[in-house]
Amino acid sequence: MSRRVLITGASIAGNAAAALLGRRGFDVTVVERATAFRDGGQNIDVRGVGREVLRRMGLEQAALERGTGEEGTVWVDEDGREAARFASDEIDGDGPTAEMEILRGDLARLLHDAARDHANFRFGESVTSVGEDAHAVAVTFASGATERFDALIVAEGVGSATRELVFAGENDPRWMDMTIAYFTIPRSADDDRMWRWYNAPGKRSVSLRPDRHGTTRAMLSVAREAAGEQDWAVDQQKAFLREHFADAGWQTPRILSAMDGTDDFYFDVLRQVRMPHWSTNRVVLTGDAAWCATPLAGIGATLAVTGAYVLAEELARHDDIIAALKAYEQQMRPMVEDGQGVPKLAPRLMHPDSRLGIRLLHGTLGLASLAPVRNLAAKMAGGPGKEVDLSRYA
Numbered sequence: 001m002s003r004r005v006l007i008t009g010a011s012i013a014g015n016a017a018a019a020l021l022g023r024r025g026f027d028v029t030v031v032e033r034a035t036a037f038r039d040g041g042q043n044i045d046v047r048g049v050g051r052e053v054l055r056r057m058g059l060e061q062a063a064l065e066r067g068t069g070e071e072g073t074v075w076v077d078e079d080g081r082e083a084a085r086f087a088s089d090e091i092d093g094d095g096p097t098a099e100m101e102i103l104r105g106d107l108a109r110l111l112h113d114a115a116r117d118h119a120n121f122r123f124g125e126s127v128t129s130v131g132e133d134a135h136a137v138a139v140t141f142a143s144g145a146t147e148r149f150d151a152l153i154v155a156e157g158v159g160s161a162t163r164e165l166v167f168a169g170e171n172d173p174r175w176m177d178m179t180i181a182y183f184t185i186p187r188s189a190d191d192d193r194m195w196r197w198y199n200a201p202g203k204r205s206v207s208l209r210p211d212r213h214g215t216t217r218a219m220l221s222v223a224r225e226a227a228g229e230q231d232w233a234v235d236q237q238k239a240f241l242r243e244h245f246a247d248a249g250w251q252t253p254r255i256l257s258a259m260d261g262t263d264d265f266y267f268d269v270l271r272q273v274r275m276p277h278w279s280t281n282r283v284v285l286t287g288d289a290a291w292c293a294t295p296l297a298g299i300g301a302t303l304a305v306t307g308a309y310v311l312a313e314e315l316a317r318h319d320d321i322i323a324a325l326k327a328y329e330q331q332m333r334p335m336v337e338d339g340q341g342v343p344k345l346a347p348r349l350m351h352p353d354s355r356l357g358i359r360l361l362h363g364t365l366g367l368a369s370l371a372p373v374r375n376l377a378a379k380m381a382g383g384p385g386k387e388v389d390l391s392r393y394a
């Protein structure tokens with residue numbers, strides 16, 4: 001009999017795990033809290049081993065074809081004048097803009113399409129309680145049903161409720177002192193293929209990025225200590241942004257006025273998930289639910305697909321589920337800890353408070369963008385760190 005696995009969360013990690021386990025003959029059910037598949041999100045990149053995982057899944061070419069077409073990153077001043085430029089083709093696609101640059105929603109959709117025929121998906125469903133005995137994990141759902149599974153994989157992202165049910169109080173979050181919002185706005189004639197990044201005084205930044213859907217992806221961020229904004233209602237979050245960015249300058253008025261009409265508003269207060277262990281008996285965490293490194297690390301999607309792959313491979317090669325979950329953690333920990341090593345100072349360095357600070361940042365970036373320091377600076381911004389050795393699964 002094939003082993004029954006429940007996955008909670010149908011984004012990058014959940015869909016990747018569902019596709020990989022389903023293809024390996026596991027009987028996979030996925031529950032997703034949202035009532036339908038969630039599109040939306042900004043540009044994310046997949047590098048190094050993450051790209052190798054997509055290659056092994058037969059999805060690398062499709063992911064490249066769905067790329068955003070972003071051609072690099074430009075820092076601009078209030079009048080839109082360039083202060084520093086990093087063009088991808090001059091830095092081997094390893095700088096702020098990576099060679100495999102894809103929208104989160106497009107990557108999630110690609111993985112979902114790969115998983116759909118190999119798993120049963122239930123949208124508008126979530127877990128309300130988890131019980132375990134020696135042979136199975138018994139899950140009760142919000143719909144009232146109770147079912148037994150051989151393993152439960154929690155892939156619910158940074159704010160995972162099932163993690164808090166099973167591993168109550170164990171997460172020791174590392175707050176990164178940065179609040180961020182992403183949403184899609186209408187494209188304007190002067191939006192080109194570059195990521196345009198503007199710093200405003202008061203530790204604020206505003207950026208515009210191209211996509212391949214004829215729209216533009218906007219981002220607003222402010223470096224400040226968290227005050228629970230992640231739990232506010234969307235209307236309150238939007239009011240906060242309107243107030244904080246009212247006088248920011250550059251293209252901010254256009255972005256704020258388009259914010260009301262957007263249908264994919266995403267808002268978060270950045271914090272890393274720090275768990276002392278990722279599994280207990282037959283329940284295991286993966287993706288952001290286990291180790292969210294935050295977008296500052298630029299490695300969230302890479303870790304999510306790599307973690308799903310390692311987890312599926314270890315489950316496939318072990319009869320003993322508990323041993324498989326331990327092996328998965330042993331393989332993934334070094335890469336995750338390396339990826340989480342982004343200094344807390346980083347948001348503040350990239351979000352100066354004063355106009356003088358912004359001029360200094362632009363001067364530093366302008367210098368870093370000149371050859372020959374350009375390649376070195378790009379590697380520092382986006383080069384690969386410690387990676388899982390996938391030859392173990394060849």
Ligand SMILES: Cc1cc2nc3c(=O)[nH]c(=O)nc-3n(C[C@H](O)[C@H](O)[C@H](O)COP(=O)(O)OP(=O)(O)OC[C@H]3O[C@@H](n4cnc5c(N)ncnc54)[C@H](O)[C@@H]3O)c2cc1C
Pocket residue numbers: 008009010011012013014031032033034038039040041042043044104125126127155156157158159160161162182266286287288289294295300301304
């Ligand atoms: C809509 C959306 C937009 C995003 N936009 C960006 C972005 O622009 N830039 C960026 O760097 N990162 C973004 N992220 C986060 C990014 O996807 C992750 O950092 C990374 O890819 C790891 O993915 P994950 O699958 O572990 O978690 P996530 O992508 O966060 O996915 C978690 C999934 O679990 C579901 N879920 C949550 N709670 C429950 C529950 N109790 N029961 C069942 N399902 C649940 C969520 O609806 C979601 O589909 C976004 C995530 C989402 C969901």
